[in-house]
Amino acid sequence: MSTNEHAAPVLELTDLSVSFSTRQGLIRAVDGLSLSVGRGEVHGIVGESGSGKSVAMYSLLGLTRDANASITGSVRFEGREILGSGDKAMQPIRGGEIGMIFQDPMTALTPVYTVGWQIVEQIRQHTDLTKAQAKARAIELLGEVGIPDAKRRVDSYPHEFSGGMRQRVVIAMAMSCNPKLLIADEPTTALDVTTQAQILDLMSRLRDVHNSSIVIITHDMGVIAEMADRVTVMYAGRPIEAGPELDVVRHPRHPYTWGLLGAVPRIGERSERLATIAGNVMSPLDVPVGCAFAPRCAYVMDECAARPPWSDGDHRSACWLSDTQRVALRRKES
Amino acid sequence: MMALGLLSLIILACLLAPYYASSIAHENPFVSNVQGSITLGGKTVSVLQPSTVGFGVTPIGPTWHFSTYFLGADPQGRDVFARLLYGGRDSLFIGFSSAVICCFFATALGMVAGYFGGVVDWIVSRLFDIIWAFPVYLLAISLSVILLTSGLNVGFIHIQPGSLVLPILIIASVYIPYVGRPVRGLVMTLREREFIQAAIGSGASDWRILRRDVFPNVAPTVIVFFPMMVAFNMLTESALSFLSIGVQPPNASWGTIINDGLDLLYTRPWVSIAPGIGIVLTCAALNLLGDGVRDAFDPKAKLRGGA
Amino acid sequence: MLLFIVRRLISAFLVMFSISVVVFLIFFATPGVNPAARIAGRSASPEVLAHVAAEFGLNRPLPIRYGLMMWHLLFQQDLTSYVNIGVKVIPQITGAAPITLSLIVGAAVLWLLAGVAGGLVAAANRGKWIDPLIMFGGIAAVSIPAYWLGEVVNLVTQNKFHSLFSWLPAPGYVSITQSPWQWALHLIFPWITLATLYAGVYARVLRAELVNALNEDYVRTARAKGLSERRILVKHALRCSLVAIVSLFGLDFGSLVGGAALLTEVVFGLNGIGMLTYNSLLNLDLPVIMGCVMYGAFFIVLASAVVDVLYAFLDPRVRSVH
Numbered sequence: 001m002s003t004n005e006h007a008a009p010v011l012e013l014t015d016l017s018v019s020f021s022t023r024q025g026l027i028r029a030v031d032g033l034s035l036s037v038g039r040g041e042v043h044g045i046v047g048e049s050g051s052g053k054s055v056a057m058y059s060l061l062g063l064t065r066d067a068n069a070s071i072t073g074s075v076r077f078e079g080r081e082i083l084g085s086g087d088k089a090m091q092p093i094r095g096g097e098i099g100m101i102f103q104d105p106m107t108a109l110t111p112v113y114t115v116g117w118q119i120v121e122q123i124r125q126h127t128d129l130t131k132a133q134a135k136a137r138a139i140e141l142l143g144e145v146g147i148p149d150a151k152r153r154v155d156s157y158p159h160e161f162s163g164g165m166r167q168r169v170v171i172a173m174a175m176s177c178n179p180k181l182l183i184a185d186e187p188t189t190a191l192d193v194t195t196q197a198q199i200l201d202l203m204s205r206l207r208d209v210h211n212s213s214i215v216i217i218t219h220d221m222g223v224i225a226e227m228a229d230r231v232t233v234m235y236a237g238r239p240i241e242a243g244p245e246l247d248v249v250r251h252p253r254h255p256y257t258w259g260l261l262g263a264v265p266r267i268g269e270r271s272e273r274l275a276t277i278a279g280n281v282m283s284p285l286d287v288p289v290g291c292a293f294a295p296r297c298a299y300v301m302d303e304c305a306a307r308p309p310w311s312d313g314d315h316r317s318a319c320w321l322s323d324t325q326r327v328a329l330r331r332k333e334s
Numbered sequence: 335m336m337a338l339g340l341l342s343l344i345i346l347a348c349l350l351a352p353y354y355a356s357s358i359a360h361e362n363p364f365v366s367n368v369q370g371s372i373t374l375g376g377k378t379v380s381v382l383q384p385s386t387v388g389f390g391v392t393p394i395g396p397t398w399h400f401s402t403y404f405l406g407a408d409p410q411g412r413d414v415f416a417r418l419l420y421g422g423r424d425s426l427f428i429g430f431s432s433a434v435i436c437c438f439f440a441t442a443l444g445m446v447a448g449y450f451g452g453v454v455d456w457i458v459s460r461l462f463d464i465i466w467a468f469p470v471y472l473l474a475i476s477l478s479v480i481l482l483t484s485g486l487n488v489g490f491i492h493i494q495p496g497s498l499v500l501p502i503l504i505i506a507s508v509y510i511p512y513v514g515r516p517v518r519g520l521v522m523t524l525r526e527r528e529f530i531q532a533a534i535g536s537g538a539s540d541w542r543i544l545r546r547d548v549f550p551n552v553a554p555t556v557i558v559f560f561p562m563m564v565a566f567n568m569l570t571e572s573a574l575s576f577l578s579i580g581v582q583p584p585n586a587s588w589g590t591i592i593n594d595g596l597d598l599l600y601t602r603p604w605v606s607i608a609p610g611i612g613i614v615l616t617c618a619a620l621n622l623l624g625d626g627v628r629d630a631f632d633p634k635a636k637l638r639g640g641a
Numbered sequence: 642m643l644l645f646i647v648r649r650l651i652s653a654f655l656v657m658f659s660i661s662v663v664v665f666l667i668f669f670a671t672p673g674v675n676p677a678a679r680i681a682g683r684s685a686s687p688e689v690l691a692h693v694a695a696e697f698g699l700n701r702p703l704p705i706r707y708g709l710m711m712w713h714l715l716f717q718q719d720l721t722s723y724v725n726i727g728v729k730v731i732p733q734i735t736g737a738a739p740i741t742l743s744l745i746v747g748a749a750v751l752w753l754l755a756g757v758a759g760g761l762v763a764a765a766n767r768g769k770w771i772d773p774l775i776m777f778g779g780i781a782a783v784s785i786p787a788y789w790l791g792e793v794v795n796l797v798t799q800n801k802f803h804s805l806f807s808w809l810p811a812p813g814y815v816s817i818t819q820s821p822w823q824w825a826l827h828l829i830f831p832w833i834t835l836a837t838l839y840a841g842v843y844a845r846v847l848r849a850e851l852v853n854a855l856n857e858d859y860v861r862t863a864r865a866k867g868l869s870e871r872r873i874l875v876k877h878a879l880r881c882s883l884v885a886i887v888s889l890f891g892l893d894f895g896s897l898v899g900g901a902a903l904l905t906e907v908v909f910g911l912n913g914i915g916m917l918t919y920n921s922l923l924n925l926d927l928p929v930i931m932g933c934v935m936y937g938a939f940f941i942v943l944a945s946a947v948v949d950v951l952y953a954f955l956d957p958r959v960r961s962v963h
């Protein structure tokens with residue numbers, strides 16, 4: 001838990017909604033997401049693919065280019081409202097104050113330029129360093145993210161690196177201007193297990209050295225347990241549970257979070273995290289009016305036809321189950 | 335949609351050519367009318383007048399009267415507008431039928447090459463390579479020069495030198511690789527897909543798999559190519575006819591009419607300009623239609639294009 | 642890199658060799674046809690036939706015949722037309738080549754400029770009015786028959802509005818060594834005519850490539866780096882789309898130099914390679930056809946080799962594979 005918890009948050013989302021109008025109808029990709037990230041804090045956003053977690057992060061940086069997208073709510077970065085401020089105003093923030101790491105390192109880098117060129121490009125966009133200075137800084141960064149022989153490798157092309165090494169390059173690039181906030185979109189999903197651990201390790205270390213805040217998007221509760229200080233669980237574009245990592249992992253309130261954690265073994269099934277949640281994420285076009293998870297929930301009740309309220313407090317959730325019902329259910333199951 | 339409308343309009347107009355010639359213009363556009371004259375604004379004007387410069391004759395210019403010599407006459411006194419409609423029939427006919435033949439052989443060859451691989455693929459691919467290595471017009475010209483003088487006599491097939499079938503076959507064959515190569519590539523990737531592998535595993539005959547499983551997946555690609563091929567083929571036909579090695583008299587196409595009008599270019603430019611406009615409008619409509627068809631069959635392309 | 646170029650040139654040479662063999666076989670080894678009669682043209686006398694037979698060693702084995710043929714074509718350079726008696730083939734081709742090259746190089750500059758500009762502007766303004774406008778212009782350009790456009794241009798510049806174009810000389814060709822200004826003046830409208838079609842094609846292809854590139858992950862990365870849209874478009878998307886344009890350009894340039902510019906040459910009265918090939922085909926002048934085909938094939942193969950080398954310069958991934 002961060003010590004600066006009560007200082008002004010680096011990033012504060014209030015009721016962020018993103019919807020796309022398509023021929024088939026309106027898709028609410030993000031529906032009322034609120035969260036706040038303190039200085040030096042790691043905030044995990046977890047959910048299945050299609051739950052809107054990536055869309056939310058892209059929208060806050062203005063990276064959603066779809067003309068049919070409509071974004072509402074508020075995004076405050078360092079106390080400034082940045083939502084809808086336009087490309088010109090966002091350019092110094094993107095890459096300068098907020099760094100971004102992407103899911104697939106194989107395609108995230110422009111194939112025709114050396115990695116050094118790409119890092120230098122970003123440094124020179126945001127600072128007054130000369131080419132030589134920026135190159136020296138690029139070599140330093142590559143060394144810092146653990147690329148051996150950085151002096152030579154700075155002139156290599158992306159395809160000459162392995163996936164894990166490329167992700168290190170992407171991280172070095174994201175860190176190049178000492179951003180206050182790092183957004184990592186499934187940074188380890190495309191990598192093998194040992195590389196995953198190394199990359200998470202690297203990110204934790206960089207956080208400690210630079211005291212930057214991190215928002216990490218993942219579908220893997222393991223990553224959350226390893227990295228995050230706070231967690232927001234999303235389902236079908238809506239936040240359904242949020243709170244300090246320990247609270248959410250140890251005392252999850254929402255049946256969906258139980259499924260994610262594999263904490264609720266069902267009769268005749270072995271727990272395998274996500275795989276054990278019956279059914280798939282429904283089409284984004286027919287999200288129910290009430291609780292979005294109701295169609296897949298094993299404990300669905302009459303109340304679930306209405307949308308559950310977002311509870312108050314540090315550990316919040318959106319579910320009609322009462323605390324006593326929850327305790328009873330969990331005791332029965334375990 | 336607009337493209338389809340324009341195209342239908344042009345096709346309809348050309349189909350009505352005989353009606354126009356016999357009922358409105360009362361001229362046979364295939365018979366010379368050197369001595370003819372028409373009544374215009376109460377005066378009698380002869381269709382061909384002695385040229386003001388040098389030798390020869392200057393045909394009557396556009397009267398802008400829909401019923402007679404709307405666009406004037408050509409050097410043989412024939413009604414240009416009526417010939418334009420008839421020419422459009424041949425141009426469209428050659429364009430469509432050569433596109434059909436081209437797409438048919440390209441699909442068949444591409445499917446067979448992609449599906450069977452090995453020696454078959456090698457032979458078909460080399461065939462495509464050879465056709466591909468020649469500039470299209472040179473290949474078409476070579477074929478035309480040889481075939482138009484002697485006609486085609488292979489086994490029991492005898493085609494007269496002046497037949498419309500020759501330009502159709504020539505144009506169809508030079509463009510086969512343009513459609514055949516993408517089809518072959520597509521079938522090669524399809525072949526690795528589960529449902530084809532499953533069909534092969536279930537012991538279905540190759541012919542049945544090609545027909546039932548491969549063809550339905552190839553068809554959209556070919557359909558997307560089709561309008562473009564018609565436009566391509568019409569342009570090629572007109573170029574060959576312009577060089578007088580395409581459609582042969584007495585048949586007329588837009589290309590031959592442009593050629594007819596060349597000598598009159600500075601005195602009666604409409605003879606050459608009108609069929610050119612016909613070609614441009616038809617091909618533009620076909621290309622627009624092609625874009626529309628592509629978007630309809632490949633919504634991803636549309637989405638990406640619009641994003 | 643040097644190794645790559647050398648290897649590519651060797652393979653280009655091998656392709657040239659096989660094309661020359663195929664051309665040779667078509668003209669000299671088609672069963673049932675007397676090649677001497679073909680070369681000598683229509684109604685040739687027995688003496689001429691005998692001379693042709695001796696010159697090309699027609700009673701000797703095939704490999705020797707091939708050697709003799711290449712000897713006459715490439716080294717001796719004394720292959721002679723029997724239709725226009727005594728006119729040598731090679732000088733005809735070398736005389737026509739600069740005209741064709743002048744026409745195509747100038748047109749290529751124009752269509753690359755117009756095509757790249759059109760594609761860039763259209764892709765940068767997706768969803769605005771200018772994008773469909775440019776794309777419609779592209780469709781119109783690819784739908785115009787080049788020879789007809791040439792005729793219309795002639796009509797406008799030489800006749801209807803001649804007073805406006807009084808500075809324009811009559812159609813024809815003036816060598817660049819004679820007067821660069823007259824050279825350009827004579828060629829300006831042929832250039833525009835030929836460039837129109839290709840500019841349309843290139844604008845359409847480039848726009849499609851750019852739109853694809855702009856949806857790639859690396860463009861998202863570039864945006865997240867805080868780069869300006871202009872820089873993303875030019876430095877990242879365009880740079881990656883160039884590979885497709887370069888390969889297209891190589892093929893088009895090769896086939897144009899190889900004779901595909903024929904229609905433009907005919908309309909503007911330029912005695913280039915296309916015109917030469919066309920005339921020799923109409924006259925069935927086989928030695929000239931052979932020379933032109935070999936020449937055309939040479940340029941097409943050379944162009945594709947140059948494209949591959951450029952490819953390796955443009956795309957580092959290709960470089961490391963070889």
